[in-house]
Amino acid sequence: MSTSGKPTGGASLELRGITKTYGRAAAVRNLDLKIEAGEFVTLLGASGSGKTTSLMMLAGFVEPTSGQVLIGGDTVTALAPAQRNLGVVFQNYALFPHLTVAQNLAFPLQMRHVGKPQIAAKVAQLLDTVQLADKGQRYPRELSGGQQQRVALARALIFDPRALLLDEPLGALDKNLREHMQHEIKALHTSLGTTMVLVTHDQEEALTLSDRIAVMHDGAIAQIGSPADLYERPVTRWVAEFVGQSNLLDGVIESIDAGRATLRLPNGTALGGACAPSLRIGERASALLRPERLALSRRGEASVAPAAGAVIDATVIDSLYLGHTVKYTVALADGQRLAVQLSNTGNASMPVAGDAVTLRTGVQSAWLMAASPAAHISSLERAA
Numbered sequence: 396m397s398t399s400g401k402p403t404g405g406a407s408l409e410l411r412g413i414t415k416t417y418g419r420a421a422a423v424r425n426l427d428l429k430i431e432a433g434e435f436v437t438l439l440g441a442s443g444s445g446k447t448t449s450l451m452m453l454a455g456f457v458e459p460t461s462g463q464v465l466i467g468g469d470t471v472t473a474l475a476p477a478q479r480n481l482g483v484v485f486q487n488y489a490l491f492p493h494l495t496v497a498q499n500l501a502f503p504l505q506m507r508h509v510g511k512p513q514i515a516a517k518v519a520q521l522l523d524t525v526q527l528a529d530k531g532q533r534y535p536r537e538l539s540g541g542q543q544q545r546v547a548l549a550r551a552l553i554f555d556p557r558a559l560l561l562d563e564p565l566g567a568l569d570k571n572l573r574e575h576m577q578h579e580i581k582a583l584h585t586s587l588g589t590t591m592v593l594v595t596h597d598q599e600e601a602l603t604l605s606d607r608i609a610v611m612h613d614g615a616i617a618q619i620g621s622p623a624d625l626y627e628r629p630v631t632r633w634v635a636e637f638v639g640q641s642n643l644l645d646g647v648i649e650s651i652d653a654g655r656a657t658l659r660l661p662n663g664t665a666l667g668g669a670c671a672p673s674l675r676i677g678e679r680a681s682a683l684l685r686p687e688r689l690a691l692s693r694r695g696e697a698s699v700a701p702a703a704g705a706v707i708d709a710t711v712i713d714s715l716y717l718g719h720t721v722k723y724t725v726a727l728a729d730g731q732r733l734a735v736q737l738s739n740t741g742n743a744s745m746p747v748a749g750d751a752v753t754l755r756t757g758v759q760s761a762w763l764m765a766a767s768p769a770a771h772i773s774s775l776e777r778a779a
């Protein structure tokens with residue numbers, strides 16, 4: 396550990412074949428996760444999917460039932476949290492209420508028997524980093540929620556951790572403050588080079604901040620990849636529904652050629668699109684259509700774009716005016732409802748509720764993937 400200057404860069408983190416059971420229930424099952432030095436990885440998943448348990452096993456606060464934890468390539472499974480030198484911001488961050496901000500920050504260094512002059516210098520440096528240089532003598536209750544969270548961040552960073560583990564650090568904040576803090580965390584990551592693992596159930600936060608996102612489902616990783624991988628190329632229906640807003644149409648794969656496939660819908664419509672590598676001809680599959688990639692025009696009127704792709708008749712059920720965009724719900728002939736999001740062009744002829752419309756998918760906008768459950772697909776993808 397160095398107590399002067401900036402952290403010396405991050406360490407890699409790894410969970411290898413990790414299982415954690417409580418009684419007969421598994422919170423995490425046979426999880427493999429390797430985070431590279433300096434990487435920003437987010438664990439994204441619904442409540443109870445095993446995010447906190449995974450993070451706490453990295454930090455050393457929860458002992459795995461089986462499997463190994465590695466930091467910087469060294470096995471640390473048996474090491475106590477303090478010996479791992481990781482900065483942690485807990486889900487319900489708690490500052491010591493009876494200590495000032497500066498005393499809160501000094502605490503981890505006092506625990507490590509760092510000398511007083513070094514502590515004072517380090518506290519001043521970290522207060523500066525989180526832009527609270529003038530708040531050192533305040534008590535936590537005299538700070539706003541966002542300022543308290545910045546203190547929690549500074550306290551986690553003060554002993555130059557090899558990695559920073561953040562469990563829903565922005566959960567309690569309103570939207571504006573949350574976005575502001577997201578920028579600050581990203582800036583810290585860029586300037587410090589520390590490995591960061593963030594837990595969140597906020598997909599937008601995950602998409603904005605991460606190098607890679609691990610989508611967790613039922614104690615396992617359903618998919619891990621870049622934000623674009625998850626949004627553009629989800630391996631399963633489940634991931635597609637979890638990340639972003641999605642329209643899913645089910646059918647059967649009719650042909651496959653060079654990474655593209657054609658899906659035949661029950662109503663006879665053929666939908667072409669890029670496809671997951673595991674798809675086979677004759678297989679039941681789903682097409683993912685993101686709302687912002689669809690075009691809508693009153694039936695009979697020419698559409699601006701996209702010109703190619705599938706053309707499907709629909710009826711507008713309702714529209715929601717959001718200022719910069721208009722969100723539509725449309726119904727297909729078989730009753731299935733799709734979400735369509737159009738940018739607000741100011742065009743007077745934008746469709747309204749009750750209109751008969753033509754929906755165009757465009758050539759690039761459909762993504763085809765198997766309709767099978769997550770475990771099946773991820774094992775197929777691994778084998779490929």
Ligand SMILES: Nc1ncnc2c1ncn2[C@@H]1O[C@H](COP(=O)(O)OP(=O)(O)OP(=O)(O)O)[C@@H](O)[C@H]1O
Pocket residue numbers: 417421422440441442443444445446447448449486596
């Ligand atoms: N100490 C414990 N004893 C028993 N069961 C536990 C314990 N800790 C966690 N669990 C269970 O393990 C599962 C995963 O919990 P975990 O806290 O990791 O979820 P999470 O993804 O962080 O959820 P959230 O988004 O709600 O924080 C849950 O079903 C939870 O009830």
Ligand SMILES: [Mg+2]
Pocket residue numbers: 446447448486
């Ligand atoms: Mg949690």
